[in-house]
Amino acid sequence: MFVIVAGAGLIGREITQVLVRNKHDVVVIDLDREVCESMHAETGALTIHGSATDLRILEEAGALKADVVICLMRSDADNISTALLSKSLGVPRVIARLRNPRYEHAYQLAGVTSVVRMAELILNQIVMEVEQPRVKKIMTLGGGKAEIYAVKIPKSARTIGMAIKDIAQDKSFPSECVFMGIYQEENDDFLIPRGNHVLQQGDTIFLVSKSQYVKQATDYLTKG
Numbered sequence: 001m002f003v004i005v006a007g008a009g010l011i012g013r014e015i016t017q018v019l020v021r022n023k024h025d026v027v028v029i030d031l032d033r034e035v036c037e038s039m040h041a042e043t044g045a046l047t048i049h050g051s052a053t054d055l056r057i058l059e060e061a062g063a064l065k066a067d068v069v070i071c072l073m074r075s076d077a078d079n080i081s082t083a084l085l086s087k088s089l090g091v092p093r094v095i096a097r098l099r100n101p102r103y104e105h106a107y108q109l110a111g112v113t114s115v116v117r118m119a120e121l122i123l124n125q126i127v128m129e130v131e132q133p134r135v136k137k138i139m140t141l142g143g144g145k146a147e148i149y150a151v152k153i154p155k156s157a158r159t160i161g162m163a164i165k166d167i168a169q170d171k172s173f174p175s176e177c178v179f180m181g182i183y184q185e186e187n188d189d190f191l192i193p194r195g196n197h198v199l200q201q202g203d204t205i206f207l208v209s210k211s212q213y214v215k216q217a218t219d220y221l222t223k224g
Helices: 010-021 033-043 055-061 076-088 101-109 118-131 164-169 211-222
Strands: 002-006 025-030 046-049 068-071 093-098 114-117 135-141 146-152 178-184 189-191 204-209
Touching: 002 010, 002 076, 010 025, 010 033, 025 033, 025 055, 033 046, 046 055, 055 076, 068 076, 076 093, 076 101, 093 101, 101 114, 146 211, 164 178, 204 211
Parallel strands: 002 025, 002 068, 025 046, 068 093, 093 114
Antiparallel strands: 135 146, 146 204, 178 189, 178 204
16 A cells, blocks of 8 residues: 655654555655654655645655555644645545644545544543553544454453353443454464354453443453
8 A cells, every 4th residue: 555644743653664564655744854864764664855735745755646645744734735635636545633623624624534533542542541451442443433442351250151142142241342353362363253252261352342331341351
């Protein structure tokens, strides 16, 4: 996949590293020449010194053939401008970081495919670490509408020996949570759960859930 990252701040740098590691073709645009040079040295990604709000710079970066443009600049106005230009060049997907919630509608009008609310994600992660230390959020789906969580089954859990189908049918377990996978550390095996699979001590359960239901699901899975 060919990806353009507009903005080489902390998040842009981390995303670029991951994308390059996953064998995507990445071009980074940033206003700071030194940042561009260090980004290229660290990641190997092609970098372009300039403003992603400049149509010529976007064309130079290869927007005409890009699969995705990720807008991560410091200004919502700049991100919206880049999104508009990217869509005008035929980029099928534009992902943007939302800084000020007042701009959300403007992002939608600009044709942004996915709006990422970083402050919300960070806040939810901190609250999760405080309230549910046994839960790890793996990723966000649908622009924050649902998440994938990992929950490890402790040795004292009453759910050890219970089948997935019995847990899912129990009224105390939220119906909005879905079992996605099970990692068995002892066997180093990842299983796609079926209804008759029985939970074992040490299993790590992967759930898809809305954030408001994960505490109820975790309590059910881990309590003794």
